Structure formats: C-alpha cells, structure tokens
Amino acid sequence: MSEPWTLHPDRALPADPATRDLAREIYAATKDLPLVSMHGHVPVEWFAQDTSFGDPAQLFVVPDHYLTRMLVSQGETLPRLGVGSTADEAVETDPREIWRRFCAGWKHFRGTPTRYWLEHELVEIFGVTQRPSAETADAIYDQVAARIAEPDFRPRALLDRFRIEVIATTDPAWATLDDHAKLAADGYGERVLPTFRPDPLLHPDRPTWREDLERLAAASGVDVSSYDGYLEALRTQRERFVAAGARATDHGHLFADTTPLDDAEARRVFDAALAGTVTAAEAQAFSGHMLFQMAAMSAEDGLVMQLHPGVLRDHASAPFAAFGPDKGYDIPVVTEFTRSLRPVLDAFGHHPRFRMIAFTVDEDVYSRELAPLAGVYPALRLGAPWWFLDAPDAMRRFREAATETAGFSNMSGFVDDTRAFCSIPARHDLARRVDAGYLARLVAEHRLDLDEALDTAVDLAYRLPLAAYERR
Template structure:
C-alpha cells in the first residue's frame, strides 16, 4: 500500500440526504472540551506523568475489548497477549514479555475488528492522536511499532500533554473505597485537583460473600481509622471514607452489582447477616440481600454528602472462574444478563427519588429495558438520569438504538450525556468523537422529518456532549433536608 492512511471526515455520520444536516450539527460539537466523568484511567498515570512504556502496553495489553477478540478467535492466549497471572496465582512462564511480539499479534489480527467500535477507536487513536500513516497488518507491524515508539518518547506525548491536547476539562478516575488517594493529593499539589477527581467504588466491601471480604474490612478499618468489624462501625467507616473522597474532589460513587435490587433490611437483620459473614456462615441469598440493602444505604449517604450515585448492574463478572482466579478481573469474561429495574429500584426511588440532594445515574447492559423500564423511570423521578450506553452497547448502533428507545419517554435532558467508561487513556477522545457523530446523525433525522428545528438540534447536541455531563455530576454541596 502506497497511499497514506487517512480517515474519512464523514465516518459514522449517516448517508444520503441526512449527511449535510448531520455534518452541520457535528461541527458545533467537534471542538468542545471533553467531560469524562466515569472512567478507569489510573490516577498514577497523570500524577507521575512518565512516558508511556511502549505501544503494546499503551494500546493492547490493558484493553480487554481488544484482547478478548483476539483470544476468541484463537489468535493468542491471554499470556501471549502480555497478561500476567495475579500475584500468587501462577508462574509468569509463558507470558509474552516482548512488546514488539505482542504488537505483531495485534496487527496480524487487525481484520477481526472490522465493524466493531474497537476498530473505530483504534483508527482514531492511531491516525488522529499518534499520526500513524499505515494500516495495521502483519507486513506493517514493525514499521508502525517503530513509528509509535519514537512518538511516545516525545515530551508532547506524555500523559499530561495528551490531557491538554485531548481537550479534557475534567477526568474522573475510579478508586477503591480503601484507596489512600495519594496520587490525587499529588495532582492537587500540582494544580490538577479540579481536573482529575476520584470516584468512590466500594463494591468489594458490599458483597459479603467475596473470598477477600474480611481482608477488605481490615483495609477499610485502617483507611478510615475506625474499627469496621461490626455493622455500626462498618457504616461509620464507609461514611468517613466517603468524606475523604469528597475532600479530595470526588463527584460520585460507583456501584457494579449483578442485580439492581435496592431493598432495605431492618437494622437488626442487616447486623445479623454482617455477623454471619464475619463467621464465614453467610448464604448466597443473605449476601445478595445485604448487597441490595447496602445500595439503599449508599443512596441515603448520597443525600447526606452530595455524591452522585452511579449504578451499573447486569454483568455476570468473571464467567470463566478458573481464568479469573489466575489472571484476575477485567480480562473480557464479564457477560451481560437480563436485568429488572422497575421493582428493584422502587425502594430507593420511593425513598429518595424526589430528594433535592440525591442524584442517581443508572446504566444498563440490557437494552431491552431502555423503553420498557429505564426511560419511564427517568422520565418521572427528578433524581434519576439515564447513563450513556455502556460497555457492549458503547457502539455506533448501540448508541442509535438508545436514542430511539428512550427519547420519546425520557427526552434528552433526563440523560447523563456521554460517559466514556474507558481504561484505555488514548481512546478517550475517540469515544467522545464517536458519540458526538452518532448524536448528530440521530438529531439530523429529527430535523429532516420536521420534528425539530436545526438550531434546536445544534443546541441539543452541544448539551449532550458538554453541558449535560457537567450537570449530571455536580460538585457535592451540603445536603438540604
């Protein structure tokens, strides 16, 4: 191939008569700052601001979307893609440590990503961010690797420089409830405290049947400076940690439960289950009831400290349990399940759905619930907003289906705007760009069908891309009762 690799400026915009309208709408959002309020980039990346190690460690190994596709086709195993066993779970023998070899495997399997959002994001990253001029293939792998290696060595491609180039206004990380937040303190000392903010993620502490739950309690006690080994102390420790996150600039909490159940238990029953868990005698049903009860408690605490509560249920984590025991979580083996919301969310919405200090952003992996349950709920409870299409739905067609399913009931303004939910730092601008193009296409159809004026469509697109995420995740203010 002799021609330089150039991306079509109209990619992902609708074809035919809608395209000129969509292009005009998209032009109003293309240059807006990025508001990234839900993601999994490690704060250490920005606090340390060290050069990225190599193309494979930046773009391949941490991207479970990418790794799972190659593994699914037998193109490589997890170790061959550079994934190490967790500490104590096995030997590193057989793990590929040659970054160039990992990169070659990725390039050799480039064809597997045709039609996927991963392909769109990677194309944007390679061409628009890093200036790559060749399409990935077995033949071009080494040349691209060398080109990227030289680029990553430049000061203007360090994490903070890319933050500026991406146009990021604010980035929220996701942090364990027991995190010491040292990297956030370092960022604050450098003047980045309002640009990179933590998010409180207490999941390991709320699932009392986890094998490491007792260890998590020990860590919570140490982090909070109070004994969390009885139920009252446990609640007090969680409140203390939430306050520490607020003081560090946090805007939200984040909860990834299997079910959306938010049924509150009475205090005596919650305490009994807590003690049973401490004794190693808790049943699966009791553990599930306790996790639902704790979601209710998290909502109550949000009315007290102002942290936005995010809930994204419906993923059966670690489908291959043996593989998860060896390689850990987030390796591509989390699979969606059908999720019920109407009854499950009723306790928390009846209690707090009209509370002036409660903000509740709900995501789903079950798109059958968009129009049947989630849009009607968000369309009536002031506290609730629909989170953007997430994970397997974070795709061109998934985002279109989301708009088509929810807009007639919830409108645009009962949503969170776009949330990228990424671990892959360099993909952040690609994901926001795709969402802006898809929204432009949807709005263009409404304009062409004379259901909306062009100026309204432009205003709506700007709100979805920029204003709504900021409104959905405000800085905590003292609660009013």
C-alpha cells in the first residue's frame, strides 16, 4: 500500500538550505494572517444565497478555465467537461463522469500553478490522501461530495475557515446590487464588497452593446440616448456602488490606451454606435477615451481604478459562439503602458483622490515600463502577477524585475483574481511562500536585515492590499 498523499511543508520555498531556513521564519510571520481578497470574481449570489456548492465537478472543474483549457489541450472537449453543448456534442450532465475525466488528466497539470492550488485544496481543505488518477477518482469524488454537503462548508462559513477578512466580487455596471443589500442586512456589508465592471458598455462595437446600454438605463433610471446621458448613467451607477461599499472599478480592455477625445468627437462616435455605423477604429478610440473618463470619475468618487489589459479574449471563435464569453481561450498579447497611460497619469497621476492599480500578463513591461511608472506617480500601484503569471517562478521574476525600481511600497500586495473560491487560500499561501523566499535571499545577501524582511512580508501579504484599496 502506498504512503498517504501529503504536501511538503517547504513547498515553493528556496532549495538552498541556508536561505530556506530564513524563508521558513519569514513565511511563519505571514502564513496565518487574514486574507484580503480585493480583486476577485467569486459570484456574489454564492454568499447571498449561502447554499451548497452542489457537487465536486461544479465546484472544481466546470467553472475553472485554467483547468478546462489544459484538459482541452490534451484532447478533452468542453462539452465532455460539463461546460455546455454544441451542435455536434451534448453536454455531459453526470458530475461523476466529469470528475473522472479531470482525475484521469491529473498528470497534465504537473509544473503548473493549477496543480499547486488543486493539491492544496484537496489535501488541506478536503483531507484527501490519494493522488488523483483514473483509479482513485470515485473514492475522491465521494470524499469531496460528502464534505461539500456539510453545513459548515457553505460559502459564508468558508469566509471564516479561510480567514478572509474582506472579499470583493465583480459586478456589471448595471447590477441592481440586491444581493449585496441582502448581505449588508445579514451583517456582511463590510466583508463582501461589490466592484464596478463597466467593460461591455465602453466598447460600442461589441454585439451586445446596445442591449447592455438598455440595462444601464434600466438600472440607473437615466435616459442613455445621448452621450451626456450615458455618462450620467455611469456616474449614477458608480454612486450606487460606492453607497454599497465598493472600493474599486475593474477594466479588462485589450489595450491600455487612455487617450481622450474632444467632446464633439465623443458625441459623434456615440451617436454612430447607436445608429449601428461605428467603425472598429472609432470604437477602439472610444474605449480609450472612456478609460480616461473612468479615471476622471475615479478622481471624483475615490474608487480605485484597476486596469488589466493585454488579453485577446475568445481566441477560438467556435467555443465563444457555443458557450459565450471567457470560454474561447483567452490569450495574452504584447502590451504597451508608457505612452498609453500618459494621458491619465499626466492628468491625475498626482491627484489626491485618484488611484490606479495596473496589472499585466506581459512580463517584458515590468522593468521597462510599469516599475518606473509606479516608482514615480503617487497615484499608480503595480498589481500582483495574475493569470498566466501567478506561478511560482513568474512571481519570483516579478519581484526581481519590479522591486529594484518601484520598491515594495508601490505594489498592491497580493490579489487572487479568481472565481474558484476554494483556491483563494491556496493562491495566497503560494504568494506568501514565494515572497518569503525572495526576502530570504535579500537577507542572505545582506541587502535587508531580518527584521525588515519580516515587516515587508506582512506588508505584502496584508497591509499593502488594505492600503491600496482603502476608501478616500
């Protein structure tokens, strides 16, 4: 009989023994700190309804695009993984069969951050003692399913178990915020916060733009048949988000461009969009203009502006057509920040109420563009590595590329950027281990004293994310 599956206590810490001893001490200072999850995508209705997660496949497999994309790369299909149906293939509805396909593909996650998060969840949260495989799939399924069914595994209870001090959901600009109102009435108003996500409304060439515009009008009660009314509706909704406890906005544009248009041109493009005659070039210019407008509104209402550009959404047209947004294999592209952010930073980079947190999936710009920008403009913070860069080695490269120019104080601290709720503690744990290793090396090289490293580790894990998103 094989040994029970366990996780090594030094995972992701430095291999060098001397540095590892320092890293252990630094990690010990942060491992039990509360989690601040201010940039995430866990659905608010999970907390408002506080019901069971259903089954292991719905909790782990179906909603996790990290997981499904790897299995698809090895020959699985999204319908077979429970995501949805196509004209040629019906969706798999048996959660146990979906789980078996996941477990049979476990080897494909070796060396990926997905593997780190999944094994942390299975071992630390669910007590699984067998490594996933085709042979162990059913036994693990039964163990996880039994745990999910327990009352203390509901979303609100997990906030306490995971030591989540505050978590932000991401909500469309037209959200009624009824679920957040229910949470506030139940005493969770300071713990589960909304985030204003206006992306679909800022790209007038998107197929759903006019439909989404009507949703904005219905939610705000403002006539959006003119450009000025459109801006007023956005302001109105932002005010409602602020009243509901929001700390930030979230913008996932393809480009980081923030070049403003003059008012006459902005009105002309908006009218063309309403008429259905807007060109791709006009729509792109308008989206950059609207990022500038969002920055101007943030300078007024104090919402932190989160910007994470550089991802070509839905690279594969067929899955996007069949399953909708975020199912068509999003792929990073080269991203430019220095010129693109200049209009906003020139206008608001020293404004006392304006704050921007910039994220990227293009590592090349860390040392060349983002770190120098964050190292001089008071309004700009450099966001943590996210998406394809939230792997151990990529996190280390981020620290090495950005810290020497931006320092630690111009960082956002760690944010997890996930809708996979049970992976949140795993992601924070990995970041704390990687930072402990980086700080340990600075101590070993006599570039920091140990007391400074310990203090900085707590900053990165806890104080900085609170400060980056504090109300002003």
